[in-house]
Structures are given as C-alpha cells and as structure tokens.
Amino acid sequence: MFRKKCSVFRICALAIAICVIASSGSSCFAQGLVCDPSKVETWEACAKCHGSEIQVWRQTPHFKTFKELSRNPKAREICSKMGLSSVKRSDVCIDCHFTMQEIDGRNKAVSGISCESCHGASRDWLTLHNDYGGPTATKETETESHRQKRLKQSAKYGMNNTRDLYSIAMNCYSCHMVPNEDLVNIGGHTAGTKEFELVRYSQGQVRHNFLRSDGVTNEPASQNRLRMMYVVGLIADLEFSTRATSIATENNTYGINVAERAASSAVKLFELQKTFKNDYVQSVLEAFSKAKLDTNNYDQLNSIADEIQEAGRKFSVKHDGSEMAFVDDLLPSPSQYK
Numbered sequence: 341m342f343r344k345k346c347s348v349f350r351i352c353a354l355a356i357a358i359c360v361i362a363s364s365g366s367s368c369f370a371q372g373l374v375c376d377p378s379k380v381e382t383w384e385a386c387a388k389c390h391g392s393e394i395q396v397w398r399q400t401p402h403f404k405t406f407k408e409l410s411r412n413p414k415a416r417e418i419c420s421k422m423g424l425s426s427v428k429r430s431d432v433c434i435d436c437h438f439t440m441q442e443i444d445g446r447n448k449a450v451s452g453i454s455c456e457s458c459h460g461a462s463r464d465w466l467t468l469h470n471d472y473g474g475p476t477a478t479k480e481t482e483t484e485s486h487r488q489k490r491l492k493q494s495a496k497y498g499m500n501n502t503r504d505l506y507s508i509a510m511n512c513y514s515c516h517m518v519p520n521e522d523l524v525n526i527g528g529h530t531a532g533t534k535e536f537e538l539v540r541y542s543q544g545q546v547r548h549n550f551l552r553s554d555g556v557t558n559e560p561a562s563q564n565r566l567r568m569m570y571v572v573g574l575i576a577d578l579e580f581s582t583r584a585t586s587i588a589t590e591n592n593t594y595g596i597n598v599a600e601r602a603a604s605s606a607v608k609l610f611e612l613q614k615t616f617k618n619d620y621v622q623s624v625l626e627a628f629s630k631a632k633l634d635t636n637n638y639d640q641l642n643s644i645a646d647e648i649q650e651a652g653r654k655f656s657v658k659h660d661g662s663e664m665a666f667v668d669d670l671l672p673s674p675s676q677y678k
C-alpha cells in the first residue's frame with residue numbers, strides 16, 4: 341500500500357522535472373461533446389420558459405465571447421500566426437468559442453457558448469424534456485415512473501444529464517483544456533484554463549440553479565454537491581490533462597504545460613486520498629502511476645486517460661458527498677468563485 345502511494349508521488353514529482361513535449365496540430369479531442377449544428381435550436385428556443393437562466397448567461401464570458409472575440413487583438417494575432425483568416429469561420433476556434441447552427445445547409449456561428457453547448461443540441465429533446473405526460477399533466481401530477489422515463493428519453497435524444505457530474509465536468513474540460521499543440525506553440529493560445537477547478541468555476545457567475553428553487557432564486561449548490569464537484573473535477577482534470585499530454589510531440593510550451601498540470605492534479609488527488617482511502621480514487625491513482633509523461637506517448641497516455649475516466653464515472657454515480665466532510669477544508673471560499 342505504502343509503496344504504491346509512494347510510487348505515484350515519485351512519478352508526479354518526476355513528471356514535473358521531466359518537462360515534456362509540441363506540433364501535431366488537429367485534435368479530435370472533443371469526443372463528440374460538440375453540438376451537432378443540424379440539431380441546434382439556439383437559446384431563443386429556451387426563452388419562453390427559462391428567462392432567469394438566460395439573464396444570468398448573458399452576463400458571462402460564455403455569452404460575450406461571441407461579440408468580443410473577433411474584436412480582440414489577441415484573437416487576431418493567434419489567427420494570423422495560425423494562418424487563419426477569421427475567428428468565426430475558422431474550424432479551429434468555433435468548437436470552443438461559438439455555437440454553430442446549420443442554416444440552409446451551411447454552418448453558421450449564431451452565438452457564443454450557449455445553453456446547448458452545455459446541455460446538448462436540443463432539436464430532438466426540446467419538447468420531450470418538459471412533457472409531464474400530456475397537456476393537462478403537471479409536475480405535481482407526474483408519476484415517478486413517467487419522470488424517470490422522460491429523463492431517460494431526453495438523454496437518449498441528446499440532452500446532457502445534469503445529475504451526472506462526471507459528464508458535466510467532461511463538458512467543461514472539453515473546452516477549458518486546449519489539446520491543440522499548434523494552437524498553443526504556434527498561435528500562442530493558452531493550453532487551457534490554468535486555474536480551472538470545478539467548484540470555483542461553476543459556482544460564481546455561471547451558476548443558474550433556478551429550477552430547483554422557486555424560479556426566481558438562484559440557489560447555491562448543496563454542500564454535498566460541492567464536495568462531489570471538487571473530487572470529480574480533480575479526476576476529470578487528471579483525465580483531460582493526461583489525454584492532452586498524449587498528443588504532445590515536442591518538448592515545448594504545450595507539452596510542458598499539460599504534463600505539469602497532470603502531475604499537479606495527481607498530487608492533489610494523492611494528498612486527498614491519504615484521508616479518503618477511496619477505491620475509485622485508488623484506481624485513478626494506480627492508472628496514473630503507470631504514466632510516462634513524455635512526448636510521443638499517445639497510446640499509453642490515452643489508454644490511461646480512458647481508465648481514469650472509467651473510475652471517475654463510477655465514483656460519480658456511487659457517491660453523493662455525504663461521507664466526504666474532509667473535503668470541506670479544500671473547497672474554495674465563495675469569495676474565490678469566478
């Protein structure tokens with residue numbers, strides 16, 4: 341036991357020293373998390389019923405990036421270094437900065453990062469997700485079995501499940517980690533949001549918990565939910581940074597950044613595990629302890645990232661945070677929320 345933990349730690353320390361990897365270019369990292377433009381209805385389709393959520397969203401960089409990015413000198417600089425003509429028409433930028441909709445057979449950027457970027461393109465689930473069982477049915481009259489069926493059907497038709505924290509975290513990291521070596525080393529983009537931590541980033545300006553409340557109050561997440569978010573977020577951070585390292589080909593800014601990040605999330609999980617002694621976290625750390633954070637190590641690192649994801653998903657469904665009071669000390673305080 342001791343030895344295993346030790347070896348994880350050593351590898352982490354080593355990884356920081358190794359310094360990795362930069363220039364493979366295109367990545368297929370999005371893993372199907374990007375919205376299908378032919379199924380996007382845009383935020384306007386939500387407006388009738390989700391006005392409060394829209395008001396919150398309009399104050400966030402997710403909304404504002406649509407207008408602001410193309411005017412941002414840094415964006416122009418990145419594009420010019422990458423040899424791209426326009427931010428809004430460049431495939432490289434749109435997946436993470438915009439929502440695309442298919443209009444007359446052509447994909448067009450219609451907004452920034454929108455409701456559907458996080459909840460899934462809605463064409464096939466829009467009328468399903470709020471159907472309590474016909475025109476006369478209400479939330480109060482809906483049976484539990486109908487509710488279960490409704491949620492299951494919505495998920496089947498592409499709605500992301502807001503109960504499944506690991507999937508939520510993956511959704512955030514699909515944009516907040518930037519697994520594109522050229523974009524970073526040549527374009528000068530960041531390799532991802534350096535300080536991204538799920539609690540800190542989800543509980544500030546982007547929080548919109550009106551539904552669980554009275555419709556006008558934006559309810560803070562429960563303590564158990566915060567604990568879960570913290571641990572699940574760390575596991576996802578390790579998965580995505582390990583995967584990002586897998587495509588590094590040069591010992592340069594990109595590779596160094598993502599490998600250091602993997603090492604540092606592993607250290608955090610390792611520290612937490614000293615108290616937690618959790619089987620799933622153990623599996624995550626054991627998977628990572630095999631990792632050789634080096635350039636051109638795609639197969640190994642990608643398959644380790646898969647193992648981390650598998651354990652993370654299990655962790656996310658098997659726990660609810662109630663037995664995790666020790667995490668409270670690690671949580672960011674509300675004044676640190678983004």
Ligand code: HEC
Pocket residue numbers: 381382383385386387388389390455456459462466469470479501502503551
């Ligand atoms: C006609 C009204 C209506 C429209 C339009 C609508 N919603 Fe909803 N939505 C609801 C209602 C009602 C619920 C609560 C369902 C329940 O009780 O489970 C809900 C629930 C949700 C939830 C929470 C699901 C969960 O897992 O608990 C999300 C997310 C959501 N809607 C997103 C959207 C998005 C995104 C759009 C636009 C693309 C949209 N909705 C359009 C009425 C609507």
Ligand code: HEC
Pocket residue numbers: 401402404405408409435436437438453457458508511512513514515516538541542544545546678
């Ligand atoms: C489709 C891509 C995408 C997804 C999904 C996404 N983000 Fe973002 N997010 C961005 C981009 C791009 C920016 C920066 C926009 C800008 O400044 O132009 C950003 C900015 C932010 C900011 C503002 C940070 C600051 O420094 O002010 C927060 C907070 C944030 N995101 C949280 C989240 C959380 C939490 C999730 C998951 C629930 C998430 N994001 C999912 C792309 C995304």
Ligand code: HEC
Pocket residue numbers: 412414415416418419422424427430432433434435436437514515516517518519520523527529530531532533534
């Ligand atoms: C994999 C997702 C991803 C891709 C691809 C991507 N970005 Fe970003 N971008 C982000 C995130 C996330 C941020 C938020 C800042 C951060 O966390 O580093 C951001 C921030 C930025 C910023 C800083 C915004 C500010 O408010 O200062 C610029 C400029 C930018 N991106 C331009 C681009 C351009 C131009 C492209 C295409 C050539 C591009 N990005 C491609 C995810 C991405």
Ligand code: HEC
Pocket residue numbers: 383386390393394395397402453454455456457458459502508542546548549550551552553561565
């Ligand atoms: C950056 C990603 C992101 C964006 C953009 C976003 N959401 Fe959400 N949304 C989430 C996450 C994550 C949750 C689950 C929060 C939790 O359970 O703590 C959520 C929860 C919800 C809920 C359920 C809230 C509750 O009280 O349980 C509704 C309804 C919803 N979103 C609607 C919308 C609508 C409408 C928009 C567009 C105006 C939108 N969301 C934009 C990520 C996002």
